[in-house]
Amino acid sequence: MTDDDMVVDAELVEDGRLPAIPEDRTPAVPLADEDPDAWLPPEAQEDVQAGIPETTSNAYEGDMRRFAEWCEVVGRRVMPAAPQTVTAYMSHLKRTPREKTGRPYxxxxxxxxxxxxxxxHRAAGFKPPDTMGARKVVAGYRAQLAASNDPAAxxxxxxxxxxxxxxAALAKLDRSTLAGKRDAALMLLGHALASRGSELVPLDWPASFTEQPDGGFKVRVFRKKRKVWQNVSVVLDPEPDLCAVRAVRALATALALEGHCEGALFLRMDQWGFLAPPMTRHGKPIGDPEGRMTIEAASDIVQRSIERTGLPGRWRSHSSRRGFVKSARKAGVDIVQIGRHGGWDDKSKALIGYVDEDDAQGESNPLAQIGRAAAAEREREG
Known part of the structure; x- marks a missing residue:
């Protein structure tokens, strides 16, 4: 499973972006005709839409666009879709390599x-199609991949x-340049905050930072999964090259020299180091108008910076969050303290999974502990 393979649970509302129902197809009975109360006023639709993460909404829109394109090719109705149409589409997807990856979904x-x-379907006011057959296709596909030990499973x-x-990554980085200062601050602050890329790129300087008497600062972070704000204390690190506080201040100073004294901390730059260069697609402006970098750009920076070292791995912006857990465990920090610093719920299965994976590879591995205990017992007996 890749980052694009996340299952999301949300309901879309009508916003004008859904595929149109072909005029030559007879639609099913809208829900409002079956139930007089099956409708929402515009303000309620807006409230529902506001509760759907933008990435989720974009993913759903893309999914429906591709589904509509396939329906057009095979001559099937997009909406309301028959159950057999959805089943056939799932069968098509499991057999068809994607242009982007060369592998099926x-x-x-x-x-x-x-x-x-x-x-x-719900957003357009139609009863959703029965998807039992489609889900059986997916279940069989998942079992097939697992049995063959396919990495996709x-x-x-x-x-x-x-x-x-x-x-190792920072040793390969030219921190005398503006881009180098940005990349160092991004990786170190991501580690210090145990943040996701989606929590890191929205930070503003100086609005998100509060100076502290100990020389560090508190960072106001919105934990997206839990939908809560958190003030995270970031202290000075005894190793200057790994100090997030120093790295952020160095970046802020360099940005001020370029005339950027407040606003987005992590800005996109072109290959010549110019800040917030205009971006267009098909002649239309794209990207944040203030130059704030995207989550994908943050992941690219982490990947590019660490791959220079030759270290094997899958490096993304989330690597900093996972790396914080590993660093903290090495230092003997209690899992509850780790979770609360990084904004995890006290019963987070994701955090426990990270800890279990790291412990299994280190000195906390049960077999390693058994071996040490046995060796100590033999030493006492001998």
């Missing part, structure tokens, strides 16, 4: 596409960028 992506189709997690990895 994974089962988790197909689950999301089914959810997209059902949600889009495995969750592809970001590799942890702990202090050792960051130290």
């Amino acid at each position: 994974g089962p988790n992506s197909m689950d999301r596409i089914i959810a997209s189709i059902r949600s889009s 495995q969750v592809q997690k970001a590799s942890p960028a702990d202090r050792a990895v960051l130290r």
Whole structure:
């Protein structure tokens, strides 16, 4: 499973972006005709839309666009879709390589596409199609991949960028340049905050930062998964090259020299180091008008910076979050303290999974502990 294979649970509302119902097809009975109360006023539709993450909405829109294109090719109705249409589409997806990856969609992506189709029907006021057959296709596909030990059946997690990895990556970085200062600050602050890329790129200087008497600062972070704000204390690091506080201040100073004294901390730059260069697609402006970088750009920076070291792994912006857990465990920090600093719920299965994976590879491995205990017992007996 890739980052694109995340299953999301949300309902879309009519916003004008759904595929049109072909005029030569007879639609099913809208829900409002079956139930007089099956409708929402415009303000309620807006409230529902506001509760759907932008990435989720974009994923659903893309899913429906591709579904509509396939329906046009095979001569099937897009909406309301027949159950057999959705089943046939899932069968098509499991057999058809994607242009981007050269492989078919994974089962988790197909689950999301089914959810997209059902949600889009509800948004347009139609009863969603029965998807039992489609889900059986996906279940069989998942079992097939697992039995063949296909990597597509495995969750592809970001590799942890702990202090050792960051130290190696920063040694390859030219921190005298503006881009180098930005990249260093991004990786170190991501590690210090245990942040996702989606929590890191919205930070503003100086609005998101509050100076502290100990020389560090508190950072106001919105934890997207839990939908809560958190003030995270970031202290000075005894190793200057790995100090997020110093790196952020160095970046802020360099940005001020370029006339950027407040606003987005992490800005896009072109190959010559110019800030917030205009971006267009098909002649239309794209990207944040203030130059704030995207989550994908943050991941690209982490990947590019660490790959220079030759270290194997899958490096993304999430590597900093995972790396924080690994660094903290190496330092003997309690898992509850780790979770609360990084904005995890006290019973987070994701955090426990990270800790279990790291412990299994280190001195906390149960077999390693058994071996040490046995060796100590033999030493006492001898």
